[in-house]
Amino acid sequence: MKKIEVIQNVLEANDTIASRNRQLLDKHKVFVINIMSAPGAGKTSLILETLARLKGRLNVAVIEGDVASTVDAEKVQSKAKAVVQINTGKMPESCSLMAVMIESALKDIPLNDIDLILIENVGNLICPAEFALGEHKRVVISSLPEGDDKPIKYPLIFVDADAVIINKMDLLPHVDFDIAAFRRSVTGLNPKVEFFEVSCKTGEGIDRWCSWMLERVETNAAKR
């Protein structure tokens, strides 16, 4: 039982820091999206496609979470206004970004010059569901080759998502994935979620995703 209590304390402490991050972000009118998925579902590809389309319209920073490497940050480096790499290292921190890591990363981002921060979480459908970071929107990417049963097997991450992006639509002819069944499973957990069907390879659906995001960034900035 002691173990459970310690984890409970960790999650509570995380929530406190996440609220503090959110206050700081709101003060600077910076909108933040936390992008989560299984390994290889296309987080980095989506970020690269998004940066290409938002160029000249928004100033975007990227926080790259990764267990060990800097390969994703290197890909994004020249495309974003600022990029901060977080390496989560060994357990227990390894399996998700946590609010305290974002707090530290925000110190390296010129918040007054930034409209939007895209956070690429660690590739994992389990731990990131439980750690708030201070983000405004939570996005889950599911890619077709993973199969349509992921919401049944990893429900928690879908319950709190604002948007679910179905990626690798270009592979639809080659894999068994029932899009209607997948969407039904997700809406069963989370009726208000927004869906996007995209291919980061062909560009299909990315414009609609960027419009959705732009609208929210602008609404958020106008409100304050």
Add this chain to the structure above:
Amino acid sequence: MKKIEVIQNVLEANDTIASRNRQLLDKHKVFVINIMSAPGAGKTSLILETLARLKGRLNVAVIEGDVASTVDAEKVQSKAKAVVQINTGKMPESCSLMAVMIESALKDIPLNDIDLILIENVGNLICPAEFALGEHKRVVISSLPEGDDKPIKYPLIFVDADAVIINKMDLLPHVDFDIAAFRRSVTGLNPKVEFFEVSCKTGEGIDRWCSWMLERVETNAAKR
């Protein structure tokens, strides 16, 4: 620092129980393989293909780890001699099977009648790397659509693997995956690892994988 110590204690306690599991398995001459991968890489499909080929040759039990559902256990149910479902539930237990869960599952398996237990771990490339279960061999499945950079991004799970199965070879014409680069990254971490290139959809490569496993099950049984 306290948090780290608690996790350290959890890992040490896990190792102790894993050793106890191993003793019990060896006493009953049961060989155990721990199958790990990202969500949707094909653990259940590989188990189903393996069960079909080993039918009449070995008595196989399956332990199915899953955060929340029983869908995989239902698929395997009629194909194996015994199936035990473990639902890992909420953090911290959610992100990997642990030795104590296997200890409990082994009580529901008629060990005297079983030659081989296939453990399907939770879909995750991070946590399962750190929890020994008492298994004889550790197998990681990487599927082509995930991309060839997974050993760079999630090194720990590859470091201790006995075999790496490259699955979804049927998708090779449709995805960007450099098999030679992937194999180089893995052998850089783990020079002794054995590779299998398979497709659970077409059956390609599954016979070789089953032969490798059969040989080890038989050697293990003969030694004792």
